[in-house]
Amino acid sequence: MGIHIIKMPDIGEGIAEVELVEWHVQPGDQVSEDQLLADVMTDKATVEVPSPVVGKVVSLGGNVGDVMAVGAELIRLEVDGAGNAAAAPAMPAATVQRDASADAPTPRAAPQETGPVVSAPAPSAPAAMTRNLSQSGPESGAGIAQRDQAASASAPKTAPAPAAGALRQPGEKPLASPAVRQRAADQGIDLRYVAASGKAGQITHADLDAHVARGGPAQAGAQQGPAYAERNGEHAVPVIGLRRKIAQKMQESKRRIPHFSYVEEVDVTELEALRGKLNARFGDSRGKLTLLPLLIRAIVLAVREFPQVNARFDDEAGVVTQYDAVHMGVAAQTDAGLMVPVLRHAEALDLWSSAARVARLAEAARTGKIARDEVAGSTITISSLGALGGIVSTPVINYPEVAIVGINRMVERPVIVNGSIVARKMMNLSSSFDHRVVDGMHAAEFIQVVRAYLECPATLFVE
Numbered sequence: 008m009g010i011h012i013i014k015m016p017d018i019g020e021g022i023a024e025v026e027l028v029e030w031h032v033q034p035g036d037q038v039s040e041d042q043l044l045a046d047v048m049t050d051k052a053t054v055e056v057p058s059p060v061v062g063k064v065v066s067l068g069g070n071v072g073d074v075m076a077v078g079a080e081l082i083r084l085e086v087d088g089a090g091n092a093a094a095a096p097a098m099p100a101a102t103v104q105r106d107a108s109a110d111a112p113t114p115r116a117a118p119q120e121t122g123p124v125v126s127a128p129a130p131s132a133p134a135a136m137t138r139n140l141s142q143s144g145p146e147s148g149a150g151i152a153q154r155d156q157a158a159s160a161s162a163p164k165t166a167p168a169p170a171a172g173a174l175r176q177p178g179e180k181p182l183a184s185p186a187v188r189q190r191a192a193d194q195g196i197d198l199r200y201v202a203a204s205g206k207a208g209q210i211t212h213a214d215l216d217a218h219v220a221r222g223g224p225a226q227a228g229a230q231q232g233p234a235y236a237e238r239n240g241e242h243a244v245p246v247i248g249l250r251r252k253i254a255q256k257m258q259e260s261k262r263r264i265p266h267f268s269y270v271e272e273v274d275v276t277e278l279e280a281l282r283g284k285l286n287a288r289f290g291d292s293r294g295k296l297t298l299l300p301l302l303i304r305a306i307v308l309a310v311r312e313f314p315q316v317n318a319r320f321d322d323e324a325g326v327v328t329q330y331d332a333v334h335m336g337v338a339a340q341t342d343a344g345l346m347v348p349v350l351r352h353a354e355a356l357d358l359w360s361s362a363a364r365v366a367r368l369a370e371a372a373r374t375g376k377i378a379r380d381e382v383a384g385s386t387i388t389i390s391s392l393g394a395l396g397g398i399v400s401t402p403v404i405n406y407p408e409v410a411i412v413g414i415n416r417m418v419e420r421p422v423i424v425n426g427s428i429v430a431r432k433m434m435n436l437s438s439s440f441d442h443r444v445v446d447g448m449h450a451a452e453f454i455q456v457v458r459a460y461l462e463c464p465a466t467l468f469v470e
Contacts, residue, residue, distance in 0.1 A: 009090025011060050013044070015068075015079045022049050027073045028248035029185070032082075036064045044082055046185075047075070048248050062086035072247045175199045183210040186342040186375070191215060249344050260406040263322060267442040268401045269450050273458045275417060276432045281464045285358070293359040298417075299337075300361040302389065304467050305460035306412060307333050307354045310387065313453040316410040317387050320444050327409070327444050336385030336405055337365055339372050346372045347405055349385045389414070400437045409441035410450075412457070 018025065025047040032044055038058045045056045062084030069075050083092075175181060181198035183191070187210055191198050194215070201218045203210045246254055278301060286295050310317040310333060318329045335353040339346050348368035353361060371377035388405040391414040402413040415435040422431040436457065440450040460466055 008085055009088055010065065010092045011062055011084045011086045011090040012080055012092045013056075013058065013082045013084065015047070015075050015077050015081045016054075016056060017077050018047075018049055018054055022077065024074050024076050025049050025054070026247065026251070027069045027071055027075055028053065029071060030067060031180070031182070032064050032067075034064050034066060038062060038064060038084065043182075046248075048252070053248070056081065058084070060084060060086050072245055174202060181210055182208050184375075187212060187215065189342055194219070253344050256406070257403055260403050264404050264406060264409075265442045266401070266404060266439045267445070267447055267450060268437065268439045269447070269454055270399050270435055270437045271451075271454045271458055273434050273436055274422070274431050274462050275434050278461050278464045279417075279432050289359070294362060296358055296362055298414075299365060299389075299391065300358045301464065301467065302412075302414065302457075302461070303335055303350065303353050303361055303365075304358065305457045306335070306387065306389065308460055308467065309453055309456040312456055313449060315445055315449060316440065316453050318409050318444070319386060319407045320409050320441060321407065322443070330386045332386070334384055334386045336388035336408070337368065338388055338390035338402075338405075338411075339369050341373050343375075346377070346382060347385060347388060348372050348377060348381055349383065351384075387411070392416075398435055402437060402439050404439050404441060409444050410453075411439050412454075413437040413439070 015025065026049075027045060028048045029046040030044070031042075031046070032038055038044065038061065040059065040061050041057045043055050044058050047054050047056060063086075065083040065085050067082055068080040075081070084090075179199075181201065182203065182205070183198055188198065190212065191201070191210075196215060196218060198210055201210050201214050204214055205211045275298070278298070282296055282298065282301065290296075314329045314331075315327070317333055318327050320327050332351075333353045335350040336347040337350055339348060348365075348371070350356070350361065350364055350368065356364065368377065368381060371381065385405060385408065387408055388402075388411045390400075390402045390411055392400055394416075396416045398415055400413045400415060402411045404411050413436065415437055417432055417434040419430055419432050421428050422433065423429075424431070436454055438450070438454055440447075
């Protein structure tokens with residue numbers, strides 16, 4: 008028997024260190040070739056590290072949340088034969104020690120790497136299988152408890168009997184992506200009870216659907232206490248992985264940009280009437296339109312009059328770059344956290360093309376199949392909380408952009424029009440601007456132009 012040391016792989020793109028966000032194995036576990044060992048995260052992506060050999064885990068090279076240097080010892084396996092380090096003593100994990108500055112925002116990204124956007128890596132990353140951050144779910148960002156690393160490979164283990172109905176032994180970790188784990192946690196499903204149909208026994212979203220449809224058990228041993236019983240539990244939730252990246256980007260945006268917010272009320276009665284007519288006539292052949300493509304079109308036209316809001320500000324170089332193209336960031340909430348897919352050249356798209364591309368981008372973000380260049384390079388962002396209600400919001404600018412337009416809910420209420428009280432559909436636009444480069448007057452005028460297009464939607468089609 009020998010020892011095989013697996014080192015932190017070189018992810019490429021000049022990355023020198025990564026964050027360890029999840030272990031898939033523990034000391035004493037038998038692993039097969041190509042079995043996933045750990046998930047690590049760069050600034051852009053989560054990377055799955057597989058095992059190149061068959062063996063038994065002797066020791067782990069770090070804890071969840073550690074930042075490890077490329078080339079550091081990740082894991083040590085006992086293998087048949089000589090191995091690659093039979094006589095080498097175990098080395099301590101080569102991690103980057105964190106201090107108070109670790110929670111500070113990361114250095115300013117190059118202009119093509121936008122605000123809170125997190126993107127997938129180049130497909131050429133060696134010695135590891137990569138996936139987009141939308142698959143690195145809230146479990147890696149806000150729900151992974153650090154595991155005990157002190158178990159000895161030689162310590163005898165006596166596995167207790169599984170709970171009634173469980174498909175797995177206690178301590179046997181069900182294989183599932185972080186997004187699936189978060190969804191299971193949200194629905195109160197114990198993954199030990201879920202039959203897996205995915206590759207290598209991995210639980211998929213479809214397996215969760217099937218489990219719920221069968222009326223399968225949820226949390227094992229869960230008991231409903233008295234409705235008014237005192238509760239004293241505390242739950243420490245490490246802010247790591249994607250959630251840490253989002254926190255850093257948001258903090259960087261608020262630290263660097265003096266936000267100026269402006270809210271305007273818009274009468275969208277005629278806009279909704281037009282949308283209904285377009286869907287009735289073209290819905291079957293071209294697809295149904297939501298309000299979003301119409302709003303995007305209004306912004307595209309308005310920035311022609313106010314190019315200073317369709318821009319990116321390199322505050323270190325002191326240069327504002329204004330763009331003729333409108334690369335519209337569309338903020339989207341996924342199981343993994345906030346992502347901003349980019350609708351490129353929105354100025355060249357008609358309503359149905361815009362709607363189709365937004366739908367495709369949203370689905371790609373949700374399923375983790377979005378490409379790296381589809382989440383970078385936006386010049387202005389639109390954010391919508393309309394489906395969740397709310398009358399006002401203060402959206403955070405997608406650094407290094409200088410403007411973001413937020414959509415609030417639409418409500419029908421009485422409005423005085425020409426001296427008469429009539430029912431109108433009203434909606435607020437809540438927007439934020441970088442006050443260093445966009446004056447308050449220009450910000451207000453820009454939103455007023457957007458409002459004018461929306462309240463007289465025929466002008467959306469007049470060049």
